[in-house]
Amino acid sequence: MSRFVHPAGDRHAEMLPQERPPQAPADLNRIHPEIWPRTSGRTDGALTIGGVDVRDLAEQYGTPLYVLDEDDVRSRMRDYASAFAGSEVHYAGKAFLCKEMVRWLDAEGLSLDVASGGELAVALAVGFPPERITMHGNNKSEAELTRALEIGVGHIVVDSYEEIARLGYLADKYGKRPDVMIRVTTGVEAHTHEFIATAHDDQKFGLSLNTGAAAEAVRRILALPQLNLVGLHSHIGSQIVDTAGFEVAARRLTTLLVAIKEEHGVVLPELDLGGGYGIAYTPDEVAPDVKEIADSLREIVAKVCTGAGLPVPKLTVEPGRGIVGPGGISLYTVGTVKDVEGLRTYVSVDGGMSDNVRTALYGAEYTTLLASRESHAQPMLSRVVGKHCESGDIIVRDHYLPGDLAPGDLLAVAATGAYCRSLASNYNYLPKPAVVAVRNGQSRVIVQGETEDDLLRGQL
Known part of the structure; x- marks a missing residue:
């Protein structure tokens, strides 16, 4: 029996026949609009994004290459702003952040979440208004908190008792009174991978609602005049396509709001339900409708x-992947094509887990296609792999590609705008690829690719 890796199970377990990849699609050249950037098309057989031929991008900038469709990304920013009109939309910078991305956020009127001093520095470097920044993190350093206080970030989300005491001390030291929120773990079972589910009790984030830790955090903050408690925050996980989890989290958080009023006589004016909205990576996946999410969350909170006799709090959401994920692709050059008889064909490209670790990290699924030309050759079951010294260096686990695929062809992988560049590494001393934005037939570098000199810089 052929062996196929199951993304959620034992990497060496044999898959049952019904678990085999689906039959090859009728048209290997089709660009599914649910998966690829909104401006995608084909010209003379080659994939185009933003009116730019990927062959030209590969020739000008080399591969591997991250390509970001500016119109796609900015249109999704507007989609969220429109769907959540009257609420706050904070882009989760961890998905992908650079100076140009911050400029787009500012121009479209969105706010920003940062999870480190480095992400904060990117925003400040282009003059993003600090009052529209929320500072996250389960282990913020004293230096990070001090800088957040000094510049006056809009919110600091506290994550532990220790941080409450630390922030209270620093606020008193510097004569500040920041607006703070409490990150609450609501116990919601998000139907996603263990490593990206973040609301169950047994994990590093937040203060548990079930154990009473969140209620105790409220007491401790209210006892500190240096801190201004304005609301509660929750994040149940990532790549979630079922809105039921968000509704349960919203209900539990609003119940806590009621308890806070009853115990302290305090009405908190804000409620942040986090992000984690999923996108489609493969043709059989369906991304949740943004407006339906917005309407559902507002309805349940109201x-x-x-x-309970409470005023409806101002609602905040934190989309990241949903904004930048679909608008990004990764472009590779095929190096070797190796047929393993009776199993599949291994297609090796010039990148790998250094530019997309998500498949190795938690079994992410992707869609790929031959981008430099069209082909009507017979389909072959393929595994797209990188050039790293790891057998788990897989980009696309099982996908059908044309049987005439050859070295020098270009492959594009869809929906890599989120987390791929953010999680990139220099494993095996591969330089991180450039990020190029495309729009109206033009391209420009927004993050420079690394060189070997960059890799050696700083070594003594």
Whole structure:
């Protein structure tokens, strides 16, 4: 029996026949609009993004290459702003952040979440308004908190008792009174991979609602005049396509709001339900409708609060992947094509887990296609792999590609705008690829690719 890796199970377990990859699609050249950037098309057989031929991109900038469709990304920013009109939309910078991305956010009127001093530095470097920044992190350093206080970030989300004490001390030291929120783990079971589910009790983030830790955090903050408690925050995980989890989290958080009013006589004016909205990576996946999410969340919060005699708090959401994920692709050059008889064909490209670790990290699934030309050759079951010294160096686990695929062809992998560049490494001393933005037939570098000199810089 052929062996195929199951993304959620034992990497060496044999898959049952019904678990084999689906039959080859009728048209290997098709560009599924649910998966690829909104401006995608084909010209003379080659994939185009933003009106730019990927062959020209490969010739000008080399491969591997991250390509970001500016119109796609900015249109999704507007989609979220429109769907959540009257609420706050904070882009989760961890998905992908650079100076140009911050400029787009500013121009489209969105706010920003940062999870480190480095992400904060990117935003400040282009003059992003600090009052529209929320500072996250489960282990913020004293230096990070001090800088956040000095520049006056809009919110600091506290994650532990120790941080409450640390922030209170620093706020007193520098004569500040920051607006803070409490990150609450609501116990919601998000239907996603263990490594990206973040609301169950047994993990590093937040303060548990079930154990009473969140309620105790409220007491400790209210006892500190240096801190201004304005709301509660929750994040149940990432790549979630079922809105039921968000609704349960919203209900539990609003119940805590009621308890806070009853115990302390305090009405908190803000509620942050986080992000994690999924996108489609393969043709059989369906991304949640942004407006349906917005309407559902507003309805449940309003219903619970009104029923409890509370004013409806201002709602905040934190999309990251949903904004930048679909608008990005990765472009590779095929190096070798190796047929393993009776199993599959291994297609090796010039990148790998250094520019996309998500497949190795938690079994992410992707869609790829031959980008430099069209082909009507017979399909072959392929595994797209990188050039690193790891058998787990897989980019696309099982996918059908044309049987005449050859060295020098270009492959494009869809929906890599989120987390791929953010999680990139220099494993095996591969330089990180450039990020190029395309729009209206023009391209420009927004993050420079690394060189060997960059890799050696700083070594003594």
